[in-house]
Amino acid sequence: MKLTAFHLLPLVSFAFANPNHLHQQRQAASSIPPSSSTSPQPSSSAPTSSSAASGVASSSVSSSTVASENPTAVPLASIVVNVPSAPTQIMPTPVPVGSKPSNIPNAPGVPDISTLSPVNFPALDRPAPTDSPQVQQWIQEVSQSGVTIPNIAPNAPGGCVANPTAAVNSSNCWWTCGGCTRNTDVTNCNQKYQWGLTYDDGPAPYTPDLLSYLSQVDLHATLFVVGSRVISWPALVQEEYLSGHQIAVHTWSHYPLTTLTNEQIIAELGWSKKVIHDVLGVTPTMMRPPFGDIDDRVRAICTAMNLVPVIWTRVNSTTTFDTGDFDIHNGLTNVQQVLFNWENIVSNAATMNDGFIVLEHDLFQQSVDVATGYILPDALARQPALNITPVISCLNRPFSDAYIETNDNTSNPLPLASYGGNQAKNGAIVGAAARMDAIVIAAVAIIGAMALTL
Ligand SMILES: *[C@@H]1O[C@H](CO)[C@@H](O)[C@H](O)[C@H]1NC(C)=O
């Protein structure tokens, strides 16, 4: 079966001009920037073949130990760049119309998706036009929301290096360049050893393997789904939702939001909310900005559109809780490095007073294999035990608060400032200027074609 949607999927890949920088950066648990999946740096250049494989630290996770905990684990040696596509599980068929998730008592039944058609949505994997009546309506709603959108110009593609003024302007609070957050951002869980489990960029052909493992071990996650993937595999999103996972917004096309105009951001969020609503009958209250690319302009639009931004935990100016799993498939890192990152994440988590949120993905086979075969079995065996839940639950919110239609409206819109209880982290942009010199980000390629044949 040819997966035509994948041929259109932009695969964001990064290359670094100086492989030594990659080496140094990859010694940390992970880095912002240059962290391959955290930095918004689109450019037209092709990625280089420089690979992390040559210079990465070896894993301190005992792979033989963790592998034995999941008998179905894919061998580490098989989780490599350009892995041949393994057979996937059969994609689910649509559930009966009206099915409800058992974890949300007042949820409406899911709608009929047999008539759902991509023709009624924007083109996949690119920012939607803003002149459609639908987007114009959302623009009007935002302008009537009472939320003031700060007058910050869209960033140029290329991240912090390409936008030196914005990168050091603390009043923009641009997370990418220094990790600035506001008290409206969720970046941590409430309690120590609580892990708000998240997977980004799906649903995708290997998502059923992830769902199957999560079900076996009775774990639930927050899934930040991309609208273009939702319209491609709507029945899979229904299965995620009905299995008790939290569905949240990860935009329509996965472009870095700070590079878009206000109207384009509204279209990215609006179409993503709409497609999820058309598939599930409910509208998420949480979103994750692709690449963590958020500033006060994007935050204000999220607030106006009833979306709470969820980033991932950052411990200091150079280290975030990014496993790097996205980059195994393209050879920019390897599985040993990802397990090394995971080990550092757990070590750092042990020093924190609150819980944590980690960046992982279900887009590629490699990241699903490392999650189900190694990271999750290892996490489940940890002492003291990790309390692994969706983000909504680790904030001590009822699951019904994950959706507009089901929250009881005593908290609708959600009381953002109280989220997490520990979110007063208005980030100083510590050392951003100094790091600018050290950071060499050469290229991001949007690769429009991927010869994935199943
Ligand atoms: C920083 O950004 C704010 C908008 O958030 C703008 O008003 C201000 O002029 C900027 N400062 C500089 C030095 O560019």
Ligand SMILES: *[C@@H]1O[C@H](CO)[C@@H](O)[C@H](O)[C@H]1NC(C)=O
């Ligand atoms: C950031 O934290 C990591 C992990 O704890 C540590 O290795 C690194 O030295 C810290 N870096 C800075 C700049 O504090």
Ligand SMILES: *[C@@H]1O[C@H](CO)[C@@H](O)[C@H](O)[C@H]1NC(C)=O
């Ligand atoms: C809460 O308000 C929304 C509209 O903002 C509505 O769709 C929803 O039905 C309300 N929820 C409940 C439980 O009444």
